[in-house]
Amino acid sequence: MPVIELHVMKGYSDTDKSRLCEALTHAVRIVVPAPPEAVTVMIHELDPAGYMRGGQYRKPASALPDPATLVREYLFAMEARDIDKASGMLGAGFTMVFPGAEPMTKLEQLIDWAAPRYKFVTKTYEGFDALQTPGDAAVVYCRGTLSGEWPDGTPFDSIRFIDRFELTDGHLTRQDVWNDIAETKANS
Template sequence: MRKPSTKTSNGNIFPLTESWYKTKKTFYAHMWRSKMPMIECTLIKGYAEKTRKLLAERVTDAASSTIGAHPDQVIVTIKEVLATNYMRGRVNRKPAAAPIEPEFIVREYLSAMEKRDLETAKQYLSDDFTMVFPGGASFKKIEDLISWSGKRYRNVKKSFENFDTSFKGLNATVFCNGYLEGTWLNGEIFSKIRFIDRFSVSDMKITSQNVWNDMGERLR
């Protein structure tokens, strides 16, 4: 009987000896002891490289936070199959369009609001969008927010230090923090006012915004 063999990257064939099997067994045993998970994902061929990279990063983060493995120990591979070789419910499928990143949606919304381009800003909001600002001021329409803020300052601009996104199924929560700068109603310039915003994003639309900042401390 012909002995099992394998092919190297340069095309050479060598037999799989007992020593080879022992080496492989030792390797997997080491992976198990050192919490080195191997995770394989299968995708229909057609997703962009950026999307595949993002998937691998998120799978790595999920494994690290769940089982305590260091990211350097998490191995993620992505196998692609042709649409003709993929069937679900007796129907060949095509890759679905990857959703817009929640952080991008939030950044674009905040940019539009800063420019007072309200029509563009509204494109990123869900029909049931709500927002809550310091002091419990709650709004459903950004026009009402503009009217309320106009009694506090002439203009304001955000400089960002961090964006952090977490996911639960198809829903995402985006936090951003940094500093506010702008002009008070009396013409005085303000800066270095801390803020943190929390956005809920679902189906590529912002459903809520909660705002905390130190502006009230400066107004006293």
């Protein structure tokens, strides 16, 4: 029965603390074979006036945004063709790689590349999985199925996909996409 005690300075919201407890529970379970209900996480909050490091009082850092939520917002903006909103979520050096395409750095490149492949595509999400890399990037995998119309107006659906995103400082810096759209098109 793992027990984790964490000390943080006051100032984090209940939502932030809940995210932290969930993340710590998942982290423990990668190593310790314990069901979630057997993992206890306790957060002890410190008054900033009662904490010094290096002889100086410190303030709590702001919580990072939930990377899975950012990816959902980006994908919803793309599906709605709100390119300005989606572009505003991209970080420096953003790169995206789609099946059969050279790496792209601008959303307009993706739109131009996709135009002869299908009229439109929508995604049905089965799940989002977020993790932190040893470096600065958070990684989010989303998976589900694609539906839409081929250029001739014929509908398609139930095409598997997985997208992998990297986020740094709350901005998307990489997107890798895998799907069965080419195989489905070739067999239709």
